[in-house]
Amino acid sequence: VMVAMGRPNGRRGSYKQWQENNNAPQVVFEILSPGNTEAEMTRKLEFYQSYGVEEYYLFNPETQTLKGWVRQNEVLTAILSINGWNSPRLGIRFELTDLGLEIYHPDGKRFLTSIELAQQAERAQQQVERAQQQAEQAQQRAERLARQLRDLGIDPEG
Numbered sequence: 001v002m003v004a005m006g007r008p009n010g011r012r013g014s015y016k017q018w019q020e021n022n023n024a025p026q027v028v029f030e031i032l033s034p035g036n037t038e039a040e041m042t043r044k045l046e047f048y049q050s051y052g053v054e055e056y057y058l059f060n061p062e063t064q065t066l067k068g069w070v071r072q073n074e075v076l077t078a079i080l081s082i083n084g085w086n087s088p089r090l091g092i093r094f095e096l097t098d099l100g101l102e103i104y105h106p107d108g109k110r111f112l113t114s115i116e117l118a119q120q121a122e123r124a125q126q127q128v129e130r131a132q133q134q135a136e137q138a139q140q141r142a143e144r145l146a147r148q149l150r151d152l153g154i155d156p157e158g
Contacts, residue, residue, distance in 0.1 A: 003027040004026065024053055028048055030058050032058065032061065034062075049076045055071070066096060067079075067082065068082050
C-alpha cells in the first residue's frame with residue numbers, strides 16, 4: 001500500500017512515479033509473503049530510498065514483526081523502537097501486542113481488522129433488515145386498521 005498525497009484517488013495496478021508528476025509516494029507499507037527474499041526486500045528499500053519515499057514499513061505476518069524506516073537527512077534510517085511509533089506523515093501509531101500488530105488513528109481509535117469490519121457490516125445489514133420488517137409490519141397493521149374503520153363506516157383518511 002502506498003500513500004501518495006497530492007495525487008488523485010484511485011486504484012492503480014502499480015504506481016508509476018513518472019506518470020504522477022514525479023511525485024514519490026510519501027509512505028509505503030509492505031506485507032511479506034513467503035516468496036519474498038531478503039535480497040529482494042533490500043533492493044526495495046534501496047529503491048524507495050533513491051526515489052524519495054519518506055516512510056517505509058515492512059510487516060511479516062508469520063513472525064508478527066514490523067520494521068520501519070524514516071527519512072532523515074535524505075536517508076531512510078531504521079526506526080529502532082517501532083512499538084508505539086507514530087508515523088510523522090500520517091499520525092498513526094503502531095502497537096505490537098500479543099494479538100499482533102494493531103494500528104491506531106491519530107485520535108487514538110484502533111483501526112478495525114478486516115474481520116471486524118465485515119462483522120460490523122453484517123450487523124448493520126441485519127439492523128436494516130429488522131427496520132424494514134418493522135416498517136412492513138407497521139404498514140400492514142395500518143392497512144388492517146383502515147379496513148376495520150371502513151367496515152364501521154368511518155373514513156380513515158378524514
